[in-house]
Amino acid sequence: MIYLDNAATTWPKPESVSKAMKDCLQNYGANPGRGGHQLSRMAAQTVEETRRLLAQLFHVQDPKNMIFCQNGTHAMNLALKGWLRKGDHVITTGWEHHAVARPLEAMKKDMGIQVEYIPSGTEGPVDLKRLESAVQSHTRLIVSTHASNINGVLIPIEKIGEIAKKKGVPLLVDAAQTAGMVPIDVESMGISMLAFPGHKGLLGPQGTGGLYVAPDLPLQPLIYGGTGSRSEDFQQPEERPGAFESGTLNTPGIAGLGAGIQFVLEKGINEIHRYESLLTQYLVDGLKRLEKVRVFNSEYPSVSVVSFTVDGVEPLEVAMILDEHYEIAVRAGYHCAALAHQTMGTDQHGTVRVSPGYFNTKEDLDQLFEALDEIVKAFSGL
Template identity: 45%
Template sequence: MKQLIYLDYAATSWPKPPEVLAAVLNTLEHSGANAGRGNHSLAMGTGRVLVRARAALAELFGVANAQDIAFTHNTTMGLNMAIRGVLKPGDHVISTMTEHNSVRRPLEYLKRTLGIEVDYLKVNNEGQLDLQELSDSFCYNTKMAICNHGSNLLGSILPIEEIGSIAKKHGAIFLVDAAQTAGSVEIDVGRMGIDLLAFPGHKGLLGPQGTGGLYISPQIELEPLILGGTGSQSESSEQPSVRPDRYEAGTQNAPGIAGLLAGVLKIKSVGLHSIHQQEWQLTQLLMGGLASMKGIRILGPQQGEKRTGIVSFVMEGLDSADIAHRLDREYNIAVRAGMHCTPLAHQAADTLKSGAVRASVGLDSTEHDIDRVLAAVREIQKSSRSR
């Protein structure tokens, strides 16, 4: 069987860099105690790993105080912490039709249980908002504006700095889902006006699964999502007031966070700009090849336009799940197909019934990978027409 071609980086990066694997193993072997739960050397060693990882993330995202970053298990947990920690009955929220279910489902839950109001703004064929429509959507009770930095279906990148400026003008909290951009697209929470930033550790940051975080502006006090032991202020029955302890109840995933630190250091050594340029060039190669085939529609920004490492497409007469299945079983190529946990984006792209095939590149992707997937898609298309 041919070597596996992995084109599902939008779900999780793989394979992990050797530095990440080594960091996880080293922590398990030499520093496997609970951070903040004692003064012995093992606990202190684990604590230092968390401090270094928090500092590295703060530098990456332009965060002034690393204590404003709380570790989470994934982006979904961070988004839930932000959404459920801020919104109250009667609040109004502005979001978009390209949001992941990690945003939509918490909002719909609060809509049903607390009576919050939600507007999901439409996007054009390239996944972009009408910024004037966005500005006009704010009203007296708009508490929060939420958007993804990059769509996990369309590959579009929203103008976060402009959106942040509009949110600030209207006095709303700005929450950004950086699931598809952290580690490959520049993010500066201060310059971009971001109040809350949820990010994964296991995608562009190259860390293990079960890692991520939430930046919380010092101007915002969230109600904690989870209450419990933190190793600090233990005499009190209330959750600690200090950060990040207030938002990090329970034992932290120290091996995972050590791996995340190694992933962030790897990104810094390669350079964000270099990573983004490599991904963009590979997407252009893939889009050019797909565009040469009749009956294939590429979603999101046109060739030559700004996008993440995601290229989603539909093929006339074939189900997206069948295409992905054949790519896997016949060609040993891993892609994602279906709804991608973002039905509103599929509605906007008119692919709600068919779904879409999503190929996503990352740090280790090559032109050879793109050539392989294009050749496979051509064969699948040819064989389907001959039936």
């Protein structure tokens, strides 16, 4: 199987990831922070080491401001529901994943928040002048994805961060498609909250993720319960990170996540981004040479996500044929991002999405080109 669906979940993982998870389960599979015995301390040490690695990766000064979550969507819901209040005004973009759009739309219905979507501009994927002018006295948050999961376009977070800082409004960033693949510095980029999954560019297992929260941002917990501290008190503790990590953490998953981050740090994000950019350009060039294939690549800087369609063939059918007849895994449809498809003008049928990763090769893409050429000829009656 040639796996080209890394925008959903990266695979394969570094061997160190499964080794770390196995070591945790076999040798110290106790609850972190829920007991004074040595197994519990070992588990807690693994959790805190992964937290430290995350802080290092995102240039966070205090690791206690890194909160572990189930995934990026959980992190996004924690950020939105822990910060927004009834009647607040929120500014976001036309590129957002449902992890952003659906919670906002639900809160608009249930809490009366106002949501303003900023479209693309003539000079970039987001109209920055319109975004800045949209800020009102009751604007409480600006939310933006860092890169589209449809065509990989990179959103100018640094410039949005400058606007947010100038206007005194926190900036929440969805780093689902960039964490581990593009350098992120939360302070220099003006990011107040950063939501990310562990199973994509960080090369960890599913069921992991996290949220960075700026130290001066008074976020409310999404889930209340046991934290392993202040157990004599009925009130939720306020200290980070425990205030936001009620219940038992996914210690084996966090162990694997730590190994994935270590791999990323050792290889270097710039090197990973360079290699994936080369693959992406090779992919775009190869697709454009095929007849009846329309490529929806970004004209701006992007990550390794490319969408296309085949004239006269539904995207879902293309993906099914690639899977069943050629053993090539891609994803087709709307990719949980209706807003982005509306922005691109592909909301009628969606697209086929190809997302090569660090472990893919040009030979993998050559086989994709050959398969698509045969599919086009078959449906054209050639």
